[in-house]
Ligand code: MCN
């Protein structure tokens with residue numbers, strides 16, 4: 001019998017030169033995770049720790065008339081009850097969001113969404129804190145809620161953000177990209193124009209672990225330590241320093257193991273600030289952990305774009321231009337996390353994988369009485385919405401032209417020789433060979449055979465659909481010259497130390513939430529300096545122990561921090577070469593590097609290993625002139641460009657004509673993320689993302705009633721997919737390295753979530769072709785599919 005302990009944690013073999021892409025190296029972190037030995041925020045227990053619970057608004061929009069906390073304060077186990085008014089006295093009632101808006105930490109004047117933070121209780125235990133919430137009496141004067149983004153700008157809509165000076169409407173921002181006049185000119189000459197309303201509903205990242213923290217302020221040395229669910233510990237630390245006035249070196253942010261992030265753990269939530277305030281006031285450690293309903297109702301949502309797409313083409317299917325008008329629902333505060341110059345994230349890549357003559361997007365964002373957020377759920381900064389728009393509208397064009405959707409795409413792809421390709425909205429796609437990837441997916445699917453099967457089934461009245469989607473992402477934010485968040489440049493630091501015995505520690509500024517960084521970053525370093533991955537410890541998620549950098553989101557870890565890890569290892573290797581030249585008494589130019597050692601050119605027997613060199617670097621005896629002892633280096637990597645991973649997805653569905661139930665029968669996913677570091681981890685990322693896509697296409701949506709009540713406050717009401725709803729994934733890959741990344745790797749973490757929803761929806765719409773249906777909005781629940789089959793449009 002194989003026991004867990006006997007399982008190889010690391011299959012890397014010293015004699016194998018290729019730790020990158022090497023077989024299926026198991027994850028170094030899994031022995032602790034699969035035994036339940038991960039250490040999460042809620043596992044942190046400190047002596048004298050108190051517990052914080054938050055009172056949340058039961059209504060979507062109301063003026064706060066009064067808050068009576070006297071009964072809660074009288075509870076024997078309660079240590080403090082704090083309201084918005086208390087925070088306002090200290091100037092802490094409002095905090096900046098990652099989009100330069102402000103958000104209430106605790107409501108003072110009004111509540112603006114159901115679930116908003118109104119007051120908090122700190123008590124001896126979690127139960128007492130929760131009980132005492134019931135004793136707080138808030139008198140609300142109910143106001144009309146703004147629930148539908150389509151009516152948010154109507155003159156009679158209540159003004160949500162009257163806290164902002166001079167604000168008289170619910171307008172959040174306008175944004176545009178591309179060339180309006182040039183696009184209009186192309187549309188005017190086109191043979192065919194297809195227009196379609198397309199909604200990407202509000203959905204939830206729903207990580208297994210909810211958000212929370214433990215704040216511990218030590219009065220003696222004035223140091224605040226915050227264990228927190230954060231995908232970006234360094235960025236969070238800087239924001240806390242700016243908000244609280246505590247000096248930055250006296251703040252230590254630690255993100256321990258995270259039970260999934262999916263973008264949910266990028267924003268700074270009021271609960272974190274409340275716990276910090278409580279610890280500052282009481283001088284004790286304070287824990288806050290939200291429960292599942294709090295997470296579902298109040299934390300960062302994803303999507304909520306109401307889009308109108310238009311595509312112009314010749315009658316034989318050459319796509320000429322794409323135009324889109326978007327209404328973006330940002331909720332009550334603009335809490336979107338996106339580089340400052342990109343208020344709509346990277347939605348600008350809505351031109352997809354196609355070579356166009358012109359493109360234009362106009363967007364209006366509005367405030368509504370809903371929770372803030374917008375960038376989450378593996379979106380690559382809103383590329384989910386962009387890819388859904390373009391891949392749906394291209395299918396609408398195929399429908400109108402009666403062309404095969406795969407053929408239509410093949411006809412319009414950017415060609416390999418056009419890279420680097422500058423899109424009509426200004427993005428420079430680094431590399432790609434789209435047709436090869438598309439053809440591989442068609443071959444794996446047996447595309448022609450599937451179409452034959454479909455024709456036979458249609459003749460028998462059976463509903464089978466084949467959905468095709470092709471996506472390109474722009475990930476790895478980003479070049480400092482045009483990307484920053486709250487003024488912080490989007491570069492990443494990396495530090496590598498090789499110890500005397502040849503074991504190493506690499507320190508990262510990014511933070512894994514389940515993606516396997518402890519394994520893959522060790523692999524990157526191993527590839528460059530020849531120390532086995534098992535001998536390389538990856539340290540991350542602790543601001544006192546890692547170099548500054550902006551964290552993990554937008555699949556930026558591999559493109560930015562992965563590049564930093566490769567380059568810092570090369571820097572160490574360069575120093576090792578000089579030390580080796582001293583050890584072997586030859587010039588640096590006479591040395592060759594193989595398998596973790598330097599040898600004299602033409603004489604493989606006179607060699608020193610990286611481990612020998614490490615010992616010499618730290619040991620007694622002379623080093624070459626000008627070389628200091630030790631074997632370590634640090635760098636900060638500023639990416640030259642984003643990386644552009646892509647993929648071709650084919651989904652096969654069967655729809656029951658009697659019940660409108662959709663069964664996803666097959667799903668073929670061919671991804672190209674350039675150089676593949678760990679094929680097994682990549683496969684895991686893709687499997688997870690494909691499951692997300694099936695979830696969004698078939699069942700996920702955060703719904704509200706007319707009063708602004710959130711109808712998805714539990715996992716009974718907000719459905720997420722399980723193994724039962726998904727098929728056995730069929731994955732494949734092509735490899736087109738990024739020309740500017742040191743090891744040619746592109747991001748993969750969000751690819752499948754981005755690419756799969758349109759594949760599933762395209763398949764369902766294809767199945768419904770006999771009903772004359774060109775489009776239906778997600779989530780395609782049986783009732784929505786049924787309505788579509790009866791000729792009823794999707795309700796908003
Ligand atoms: N990888 C690889 N070869 C490549 C590219 C990536 O082996 N060419 C590996 C990486 O080394 C890393 C993983 O794949 O271990 C994902 O890498 P990358 O694409 O760089 O993405 P990030 O590490 O930056 O992860 C962020 C991304 C995002 S933004 C969301 S949202 C998401 C996702 O990752 N959240 C996740 N995948 C998730 N997976 C898990 N388990 N949990 C989450 O919360």
Ligand code: CUN
Nearest residue numbers: 263378379553554
């Ligand atoms: Cu958009 S979700 Mo991920 O970038 O953390």
